[in-house]
């Protein structure tokens with residue numbers, strides 16, 4: 001897993017929040033930009049992805065094949081979101097509500113997320129239990 005990326009946090013989301021987050025494509029691209037501030041690169045050999053079709057796939061969150069090492073990955077591979085198949089909009093809602101200090105039980109209700117997923121997110125982000 002990569003080292004912690006401070007710009008991808010509930011507090012940072014709150015500071016950048018705008019009505020544009022009601023657009024799911026905006027949510028997805030915001031998340032990918034935050035977890036890849038260096039742009040589209042293979043998480044295995046760090047080769048930059050430059051093929052236009054592969055770049056489109058990368059920014060859509062689809063699987064990409066590295067032209068260097070031929071391994072397959074998505075924008076979430078080997079990041080804080082590795083193995084999390086979550087809906088981008090729900091992830092944004094979680095981050096927003098958490099930053100606004102909403103209790104987990106209410107986040108569960110309004111973001112339509114189960115408690116186990118919420119605890120996983122909280123753990124991945126290294127967040128404290130202050131919203132209990």
Ligand SMILES: [Zn+2]
Nearest residue numbers: 042045066069
């Ligand atoms: Zn590679």
